[in-house]
Amino acid sequence: MPQTIDRASNEMTGFDIDYRLLRADGSVKYLHVLASALEPSSSDLEFVGTVTDVTERKLAEEACVEVKRI
16 A cells, blocks of 8 residues: 555545555454545645445455355
């Protein structure tokens, strides 16, 4: 994800990405991040967006892929 943010910062664009997060307890969360770059009013670039937990959707997709393999 750092490369995605760097590219969006350099190009002053937004991004739309799914991100896999490994938590300290070993569990996995999947996040969907959607952000847009704001017109800079200073030298700092800002993003506005949303972060959505899509773990259940990703696990369901993985389960469907496993069923298709069988």
